Amino acid sequence: MKAPALLLLLLGAAPAAVGQHAPPLTLPLTQNGGTWASGHVQGIAVDVQGGYIYYSFTNLLVKYDFSGRLAGTLTGWTGHLGDLDFNAADGKLYGSLEYKKDRAFYIAVIDGAKIDRVGIEAGASDALRTVYLPEVAKDYAADVNSDGRFDGDDGKFRDDAAASPDHRYGCSGIDGVAFGPAFGRSDGRQLLTVAYGIYGNTTRRDNDHQVLLQYDVSDWARLARPLVESAPHRSGPATVNGKYFVRTGNTTYGVQNLAYDATSQRWFMGVYKGKKADFPNYLLFAVDAKTRPVRGDLTGVPGPGGKGWERGSLLALAEDGLKDTATGLRGWNQKADVGLQPVGGGRFYLARNGGGKGAQTADLTLVRWTGDARAPFTPARD
Numbered sequence: 001m002k003a004p005a006l007l008l009l010l011l012g013a014a015p016a017a018v019g020q021h022a023p024p025l026t027l028p029l030t031q032n033g034g035t036w037a038s039g040h041v042q043g044i045a046v047d048v049q050g051g052y053i054y055y056s057f058t059n060l061l062v063k064y065d066f067s068g069r070l071a072g073t074l075t076g077w078t079g080h081l082g083d084l085d086f087n088a089a090d091g092k093l094y095g096s097l098e099y100k101k102d103r104a105f106y107i108a109v110i111d112g113a114k115i116d117r118v119g120i121e122a123g124a125s126d127a128l129r130t131v132y133l134p135e136v137a138k139d140y141a142a143d144v145n146s147d148g149r150f151d152g153d154d155g156k157f158r159d160d161a162a163a164s165p166d167h168r169y170g171c172s173g174i175d176g177v178a179f180g181p182a183f184g185r186s187d188g189r190q191l192l193t194v195a196y197g198i199y200g201n202t203t204r205r206d207n208d209h210q211v212l213l214q215y216d217v218s219d220w221a222r223l224a225r226p227l228v229e230s231a232p233h234r235s236g237p238a239t240v241n242g243k244y245f246v247r248t249g250n251t252t253y254g255v256q257n258l259a260y261d262a263t264s265q266r267w268f269m270g271v272y273k274g275k276k277a278d279f280p281n282y283l284l285f286a287v288d289a290k291t292r293p294v295r296g297d298l299t300g301v302p303g304p305g306g307k308g309w310e311r312g313s314l315l316a317l318a319e320d321g322l323k324d325t326a327t328g329l330r331g332w333n334q335k336a337d338v339g340l341q342p343v344g345g346g347r348f349y350l351a352r353n354g355g356g357k358g359a360q361t362a363d364l365t366l367v368r369w370t371g372d373a374r375a376p377f378t379p380a381r382d
Contacts, residue, residue: 018291025051027343028066029380032213033351033362036060039364040353043176044082044339045093045255047112053349054093054112055362056081063115072115076122077227081108081258082175086343087190087217094192094217097130097227098173100152100161103137104232105174106130107194107217109224122227129224132236133174133194135213135243142168144206162199169301169354170207172197172253180260180267182214183244183315184292191241192217195255195269200277202250205300209245209268210255210285212315216241244293245312248329261342264369265289265320270336280324282331285374288318322373332376339364347380 031053033041039058046053052071055062058081061074082096093110107130114120114127122128143150145165152161161172176195196211214235225233246269257270267287269291274281293313301310321330339351339362346369355361367377 021123023358025049025066027347028068028364029366031064031068031364033057033062033064033364034070035359035361036062037358038360040237040360041338041351041356043095043221044341044349044351044362044364045084045086045095046341046343047086047091048343048348049088050091050112052112053364054084054086054341055351056084056095057360057362058082058258061095061110061115064110069100070118072120073118074115074120074122074125074127076124078229079104079106080173083177084114084256085178085192085259087179087192088153088191089218093166094177094179095222096174096177096194097231098197099229100140102232103141103152104113104234104235105133105136105140106227107133107177107192107220108227109220126226128227130227130233131223131225132234133213134234134236134238136171136174136196136241138196139171139196139211140173142166142171142293144168162201163198167199168248169209170198170201170204171211172199175253176255176258176269178258178260178267181289182260183212183242183287183313184290186262186265189216189218191215193260197260198250198254200250200252200275201271204250206298206302207250208276208279208300209247209298210251211373212244212246212258213240214242214244228292242293243313244315245298246285246287246315246317247299248274248285248317248331249281249327250274250276251281258342259340259342259348260289261346261348261369263342263344263346268336268340268342272337279327280322280329280331282322282329282333284321284332284334284336286318286321286331287315291316291318313351320371320373321376332373334376338362348377350377
């Protein structure tokens with residue numbers, strides 16, 4: 001008998017049989033993500049098998065284990081780190097990372113196993129790599145009004161980019177990210193879905209759809225590059241696996257948190273409340289995984305030459321939740337904009353942000369999906 005197995009027997013524990021999986025870890029019912037001199041919490045990711053929860057605090061990544069022990073932090077960027085998801089296929093975190101003034105929109109690919117202490121600097125570690133998304137940059141920097149000039153954060157509309165007539169679909173960059181199947185399926189290979197941020201301009205009509213891109217990341221290791229803020233790279237996939245649109249009405253900065261729940265076979269989109277009076281402005285929307293994309297008009301988005309409407313692959317909202325009789329839109333008035341993560345068995349972690357400047361925090365609660373139109377989540381007991 002080998003020494004580790006003998007030690008286990010001496011301690012009164014039987015070694016696991018070859019090929020036997022370790023018992024699942026117990027999910028904490030609540031957890032606090034610490035208090036940090038950072039931006040507010042943007043999203044979370046959960047490594048259910050490894051027993052870790054990761055928090056994106058905009059310019060800081062924090063890692064806790066399920067017992068509430070701080071395991072490490074990663075810092076050292078000035079861009080906006082948004083929503084996160086954990087990819088079980090490669091054991092890495094994927095998060096949206098933006099540099100608007102450089103028109104550089106990345107997926108940060110982070111090796112959580114290397115975040116093993118507090119104070120790791122991204123530039124001095126190989127824990128973080130980035131992949132550029134040219135499709136996002138193209139829509140962000142589009143000269144929509146065809147005046148020969150892009151008016152963005154670095155132009156005429158500095159500090160008021162939402163007022164710019166440019167940015168195709170009102171694209172402000174990216175926020176929500178999640179792994180799940182191709183739209184129209186509940187099985188098959190897992191793709192990374194990336195949601196646009198959308199400026200909250202209430203005078204435009206071409207910004208009332210959420211925009212979702214899907215990518216196969218299986219070969220992204222060859223595209224990933226270190227983050228060098230002084231010289232933003234442009235290494236990324238030339239094409240997307242799919243580009244989809246969901247009509248929800250304009251929401252301030254698009255989809256903040258995106259999540260795929262395998263139990264209900266459903267995509268969830270947590271948003272900041274929209275401000276257009278002719279829409280219901282729900283806080284949470286859903287799309288059923290098996291809902292097939294349908295080619296149709298993107299109402300409000302001018303077509304080629306200004307004739308008719310542009311056409312794209314549309315996804316219908318799920319047929320439950322509250323229903324707005326004027327628009328037919330469905331959704332929930334449920335806060336899910338700073339952390340929404342399915343963890344199996346119909347359970348989710350929901351985050352609430354708190355604190356103020358120089359003292360940002362996040363509180364997680366394990367909840368269970370009820371499907372109720374007015375109270376879709378209830379605290380979980382296990």
